Amino acid sequence: MTSVFFSPKLSPTRGREERKPLARVRKRAWGEGISRSFTCRCVQVLAGAVLSISGALAQEPPTVAASIVPLQLIAAAVTDGVSKPLLALGAGQDPHDISLRPSERRTLAEADLVLWIGPALELPLVDILKGETDRLLTAQDIDTLLLLPAGRNVDPHLWLSLGNAEKIAQALAARLSQRDPAHAARYVENQARFAATLSAVRVEARQRLEALPPKAWAVYHHAFRYIEAEWQLPPALALTDGNGNMAGLRTLLGLRQDMQHAGLACLVAEPGVETAKVRSLLDMPQMQVQVVDIMGVQQTRDASAYARLYIALIDAIVDCAAQR
Numbered sequence: 289m290t291s292v293f294f295s296p297k298l299s300p301t302r303g304r305e306e307r308k309p310l311a312r313v314r315k316r317a318w319g320e321g322i323s324r325s326f327t328c329r330c331v332q333v334l335a336g337a338v339l340s341i342s343g344a345l346a347q348e349p350p351t352v353a354a355s356i357v358p359l360q361l362i363a364a365a366v367t368d369g370v371s372k373p374l375l376a377l378g379a380g381q382d383p384h385d386i387s388l389r390p391s392e393r394r395t396l397a398e399a400d401l402v403l404w405i406g407p408a409l410e411l412p413l414v415d416i417l418k419g420e421t422d423r424l425l426t427a428q429d430i431d432t433l434l435l436l437p438a439g440r441n442v443d444p445h446l447w448l449s450l451g452n453a454e455k456i457a458q459a460l461a462a463r464l465s466q467r468d469p470a471h472a473a474r475y476v477e478n479q480a481r482f483a484a485t486l487s488a489v490r491v492e493a494r495q496r497l498e499a500l501p502p503k504a505w506a507v508y509h510h511a512f513r514y515i516e517a518e519w520q521l522p523p524a525l526a527l528t529d530g531n532g533n534m535a536g537l538r539t540l541l542g543l544r545q546d547m548q549h550a551g552l553a554c555l556v557a558e559p560g561v562e563t564a565k566v567r568s569l570l571d572m573p574q575m576q577v578q579v580v581d582i583m584g585v586q587q588t589r590d591a592s593a594y595a596r597l598y599i600a601l602i603d604a605i606v607d608c609a610a611q612r
């Protein structure tokens with residue numbers, strides 16, 4: 289497969305680790321040069337301390353903590369070569385049903401910038417992050433973002449709109465450039481490169497969907513509204529709603545009928561979903577369950593990870609549609 293997402297990286301990553309020793313050497317040189325001209329030892333110590341503090345402030349890029357993996361992947365594209373974004377809500381957290389561990393509270397408290405979806409998804413964070421406007425980038429509040437309704441709420445899976453991903457990256461690059469002018473050029477350059485990657489993703493996704501457009505399709509968890517909207521796919525039949533709540537018995541019976549009518553033999557599901565349970569709920573023993581890493585937890589957190597995540601989802605939809 290010759291695709292931009294699987295080819296080796298064109299530009300070498302100038303990591304934070306690589307630059308650190310250089311910065312440290314330079315800092316020491318400044319301190320020594322100035323301290324020689326002072327005779328009083330107290331002044332010397334004080335000057336050294338002030339210099340090392342201001343040096344650290346100038347050199348350490350702000351730490352970004354993303355609430356969930358898909359946002360971490362977008363952030364990784366923006367901070368590429370400057371810093372590595374942290375993940376606030378660790379493995380095993382269901383973003384629709386968060387219960388915060390102490391280490392996760394600490395990550396949220398210590399980050400210079402927290403990138404999260406907003407109350408539509410991480411409701412328990414609302415109280416914790418209240419009043420922290422300077423430290424927060426709330427995706428669902430970004431201007432001109434596409435927000436689709438899910439019942440009476442906003443569908444929180446908004447990172448699955450390519451346009452939204454681009455706007456989130458833009459907003460993040462702008463905020464980081466303000467906070468960290470020393471790396472502003474790099475953030476802006478990274479963001480432009482991410483936008484170009486998204487254009488390539490759009491082309492690639494269109495090709496794959498046009499080859500086999502799904503007429504009807506089914507998912508375990510209804511996380512795909514933004515993909516449906518982007519590609520004018522028919523609404524997926526879903527076993528659970530956008531918040532991960534299982535359909536009631538009557539809905540389930542209707543669903544089973546719809547799936548049989550549509551001749552569906554495959555359903556897209558996230559890792560951890562029990563295939564046997566799905567088959568028995570639907571009373572469709574032959575049902576294929578196409579597992580895909582919806583949250584991207586298996587992805588290496590590099591600048592093209594979001595692109596790989598998106599294409600993997602498109603592939604899962606297409607592969608499922610091929611099984612009839």
Ligand SMILES: [Zn+2]
Nearest residue numbers: 445509511530
């Ligand atoms: Zn979800």
